[in-house]
Amino acid sequence: MRFAAVVLLAASFCFAQEEGGFKPATSNVLDAQYPRVDSNSLVQIRFKAPDASKVRVNFWSGPKADMEKQPDGFWTFTTPAMAPGLHYYTIIVDGAEVSDPGSTAYFGGSKWASAVEVPEAGADYYLPENVPHGQVRQIWYHSSVTGAWRDAFVYLPPGYDTSNARYPVLYLQHGAGEDETGWIRQGKANFILDNLIASGSTKPMIIVMANGYASRAGYVLPDLTGKPFGSPEFMQVMQERMGAFEDDMTQVLIPFIDTTFRTLSDRDHRAMAGLSMGGMQTFQVTFDHLDLFSYIGGFSGAANVFAMGNNKLDTKTAFHGAMADPAAFAKRVHLLWIGVGTDEPTRMKEGLENLHTSLDEANIQHVFYESPGTNHEWQTWRRDLKDFAPRLFQSAGQQPK
């Protein structure tokens, strides 16, 4: 029975020892006691590196600090009070940037990174509650654009299987360096929708989460060594991937979704939103295809707000002139929604604020949402979804049949 005994317990033994109110983070792997969080949102990190000379903790939107070596070969660090939400971090061991084995791995920064969940007092809208739960399906489709199999995740609302109803669809995109798993694993989009639908504040809808990276069939990523950021060669790669994503979504994915699921497939019942890079993609895809979309959301990212600097958006010419006539625009686009966290980096905040001001001054109907006290992180985007989703598919005549 020795083998069975080993295997029924996790490899690293840690036990319920709660000092000073610290508890293992809900984002930990089974039985891992670190990282842990106390009721004041302090986070303790512990990492085993007995022979290392220097170990640093690297919160991507938080403290970056040397950890302290303990006699037992573990290095430890306690943060100041953290904002609520899921905070990506890595550990830097003698120059090697790695993940913390105590944490669930989340795909971010183009790698499987660590993160620690800091609870928000009183906020349960993204937790699994005692309400009907939708299902999340992973689907595979062959893309004639990329020449390869691609996958996507699809949230189906509670009751989908037992009804004959057709549902509106929200296409919801992750950020740079993330992938199609982000909105479920980090964002908890399924629980957010379960709760919103249960309270009656949001229409049941399908959510499609695709991978935002694509390359056309046969495309070979060129060697960009010596081609700096912003060089024509660099920009060409960016344009290539952006265009491939746009074509895959509009020519392959949307038709696949509409034939695979019971969707309402007209533009009045199709929305797109995304965070950061996904917000920029949303603006490009939707304004190139207003025949397909009528609800648009940019979460900490919208159009090319970074290129704006302190300039205003020229609403007469921007987006192929879609906003030139504000009244016509308001009729055509049922919702234009942009949001940003108040603690995001200045450039991001100013970009979104400038966009908001430009839209206001031109009388372009839109919603501007600010998430108090959160950075360019998932708590901002969870709140965004909570504000955005109830505004979808509310126009007259757009009820699911």
Place this chain on the structure above:
Amino acid sequence: MRFAAVVLLAASFCFAQEEGGFKPATSNVLDAQYPRVDSNSLVQIRFKAPDASKVRVNFWSGPKADMEKQPDGFWTFTTPAMAPGLHYYTIIVDGAEVSDPGSTAYFGGSKWASAVEVPEAGADYYLPENVPHGQVRQIWYHSSVTGAWRDAFVYLPPGYDTSNARYPVLYLQHGAGEDETGWIRQGKANFILDNLIASGSTKPMIIVMANGYASRAGYVLPDLTGKPFGSPEFMQVMQERMGAFEDDMTQVLIPFIDTTFRTLSDRDHRAMAGLSMGGMQTFQVTFDHLDLFSYIGGFSGAANVFAMGNNKLDTKTAFHGAMADPAAFAKRVHLLWIGVGTDEPTRMKEGLENLHTSLDEANIQHVFYESPGTNHEWQTWRRDLKDFAPRLFQSAGQQPK
């Protein structure tokens, strides 16, 4: 546009430079050029650790070796020819065991570990082919046994949504230190079934993949410091988790699946199999509940084969006496299947071989499958599933209606 340019490219730039036929592993994250594999199944690992004194690569069922420091701060290692399949590994940086950021992270060893996929010449049964694809759903259920929300993955065969058919169900369990994501992400169970179903060799079926770890509501993992492996305290924890899993599966999960999906819910249409720890769990659960199951599979793990040593199984008394009458057993259990890789550790191989011999000598009808040249790894279990699944639900009168 600078931000957009950054974000549309992955953080670490590497390009298509193929030296000596080495290509990035299919298990890598987007744009990562290492690990890479050549046509002779050699694997090159590269890991950045500019300030480390010692970096080792640690293939769990393969080479464990010092890596060589290069002038650019990267450490490299090339393996001898590897067996085909997905090989777990970690990197040990000055004593810290971590994952390789170039690899997709797979949950194994109770952490999100690295792995490299070495192709098998001529084997495409676990690859996405141009055949109808099933969907994989993540579902959530509240367990009255554990007092918490649990999730599981469910494979639905192609056509499930567009038919009214009911389907038989295979419960398929991961190994120790793994979780409910393993059979899809590492095992490719969905592609294996898609291909088997498309070729007509396997009946369409539902596969349910649950998390093999459970604890009863209110249970607190005791501090096992100083309680060695095999001590009464240790064994009690094992029994606790095993019993909680068994109760959750039989009392909560199976009823949930049977009410949520169009299943054939009698014992003739319910199978269970698992790998390693999952095989041991399979034997415990199925033999405790032969009223629920009629097909049983142990993949590199079955009953308590490790406790057997060189002893034979007493088939008269084992499994509550279910095998005491071989003819009655063959009628009651439609399939008893055990398998092992020929390169697995001696103790595992001998345990399974002893079980096989014991069953043979007692005239207990069963299948014994040996996977040539593979270790206690996922390629063995992919092959197991490929051999096992076509044997399911083939008895007369067990066709899906």
